Amino acid sequence: MGKLKFEFSNRLYRLPPYLFGELNEIKLALRQKGVDIIDFGMGNPDKPTPSHIVEKLCQAVQDPRNHRYSASKGIFNLRKAISYYYEHKYNVKLNPANETVCVIGTKEGISHLSLALLGPGDTALVPNPAFPIHIYSVVLAGANVINIPLGNDENFIRQMEHITRTLVPKPKVLFINYPNNPTTLTVEIDFFKDIVKFAKKHNIIVIHDFAYADITFDGYRSPSFLQVKGAKDVGVEFFTMSKSYSMPGWRIGFCVGNERVVSALSKIKGYYDYGIFQAVQIAAIVALKGPQNDVKAIAKVYEKRRDVLCDNLNRIGWKVEKPKASMFIWAPMPSKYRSMGSMKFSKLLMQKANVSVSPGIGFGEMGEGFVRIALVENELRIKQAVRQINRVLRLS
Numbered sequence: 001m002g003k004l005k006f007e008f009s010n011r012l013y014r015l016p017p018y019l020f021g022e023l024n025e026i027k028l029a030l031r032q033k034g035v036d037i038i039d040f041g042m043g044n045p046d047k048p049t050p051s052h053i054v055e056k057l058c059q060a061v062q063d064p065r066n067h068r069y070s071a072s073k074g075i076f077n078l079r080k081a082i083s084y085y086y087e088h089k090y091n092v093k094l095n096p097a098n099e100t101v102c103v104i105g106t107k108e109g110i111s112h113l114s115l116a117l118l119g120p121g122d123t124a125l126v127p128n129p130a131f132p133i134h135i136y137s138v139v140l141a142g143a144n145v146i147n148i149p150l151g152n153d154e155n156f157i158r159q160m161e162h163i164t165r166t167l168v169p170k171p172k173v174l175f176i177n178y179p180n181n182p183t184t185l186t187v188e189i190d191f192f193k194d195i196v197k198f199a200k201k202h203n204i205i206v207i208h209d210f211a212y213a214d215i216t217f218d219g220y221r222s223p224s225f226l227q228v229k230g231a232k233d234v235g236v237e238f239f240t241m242s243k244s245y246s247m248p249g250w251r252i253g254f255c256v257g258n259e260r261v262v263s264a265l266s267k268i269k270g271y272y273d274y275g276i277f278q279a280v281q282i283a284a285i286v287a288l289k290g291p292q293n294d295v296k297a298i299a300k301v302y303e304k305r306r307d308v309l310c311d312n313l314n315r316i317g318w319k320v321e322k323p324k325a326s327m328f329i330w331a332p333m334p335s336k337y338r339s340m341g342s343m344k345f346s347k348l349l350m351q352k353a354n355v356s357v358s359p360g361i362g363f364g365e366m367g368e369g370f371v372r373i374a375l376v377e378n379e380l381r382i383k384q385a386v387r388q389i390n391r392v393l394r395l396s
Contacts (some may be wrong), residue, residue, distance in 0.1 A: 060279035070275030074102025118143035129367035186322030206235030
């Protein structure tokens with residue numbers, strides 16, 4: 001019998017080849033040969049989840065009531081804990097009934113929210129470079145992406161004003177992400193005030209990805225978008241438990257803010273899932289309402305790693321700046337190698353130095369000329385990686 005002849009949906013063809021896939025294949029092949037790859041490629045937290053959260057999960061798993069389907073929107077006690085968290089940390093009041101919804105990690109939440117808000121003919125403003133789901137959730141929804149150079153100042157606002165005035169139809173959604181992945185760019189609260197003014201003026205929904213809220217250094221504290229008066233009128237904020245609480249594999253986060261936007265996401269999710277495993281939700285309550293010392297300790301680990309990596313890279317002549325937040329270094333490629341592009345440079349480091357980094361081009365065309373280095377290896381491994389990189393840079 002011959003093979004079936006069929007076509008996939010247009011949305012699948014709109015997705016470009018996965019740039020990181022080729023690097024992952026090289027990495028796998030080297031590891032199968034016994035090569036020790038020092039992996040800075042993925043922002044995958046390596047520290048264990050705090051013990052009191054794990055203990056609560058173990059208790060909750062034993063209760064057969066938690067083995068059943070849960071609520072797609074999240075159990076009410078967790079949504080109350082989210083509201084408690086925002087009021088105590090940011091002085092932001094949230095109604096747990098209609099201004100909070102739990103998500104199976106923010107990638108899932110952002111993807112489904114794009115489906116709820118966007119469709120063919122719609123446009124979304126997405127700063128570039130960007131975390132890929134900000135771009136491709138729009139693509140998967142059948143809408144169009146309008147890239148704008150990432151910024152955190154008045155010039156960024158002016159660019160958005162110009163695009164919005166000239167574009168037909170006007171953008172429906174603006175994605176923002178501070179502290180930023182991949183660039184580590186940060187903002188102060190006044191920037192969010194300008195975003196709220198812009199969004200109200202042009203009737204645009206704001207989606208703020210706040211994944212690195214707590215991974216901050218040198219006394220910097222990242223503001224919540226919702227702290228600005230009127231922010232709930234125009235947008236929502238996503239938070240993930242993955243980074244602050246070192247819970248990446250647990251797949252739990254939440255979206256909070258504008259009641260209508262939260263309701264739209266809740267409705268879409270109601271058709272797609274039966275909610276997060278209830279024992280995980282109960283453990284997340286303990287994380288949010290319990291002691292926050294572990295959150296500070298996790299940030300301190302990343303800060304020490306940042307210092308070791310930046311100091312050692314600068315020592316060998318690869319000039320990088322220390323970021324004020326996130327779990328990454330956004331490193332401009334050494335001038336000698338910029339002509340080869342970030343993808344080839346990343347392959348060079350993988351194959352010759354046995355060090356894996358992410359090419360800037362994987363985060364959008366404006367990421368070219370950079371690599372992203374995740375702070376997910378211990379300090380000894382970081383020093384070893386820099387030594388191996390140095391040997392390659394001196395010989396290439």
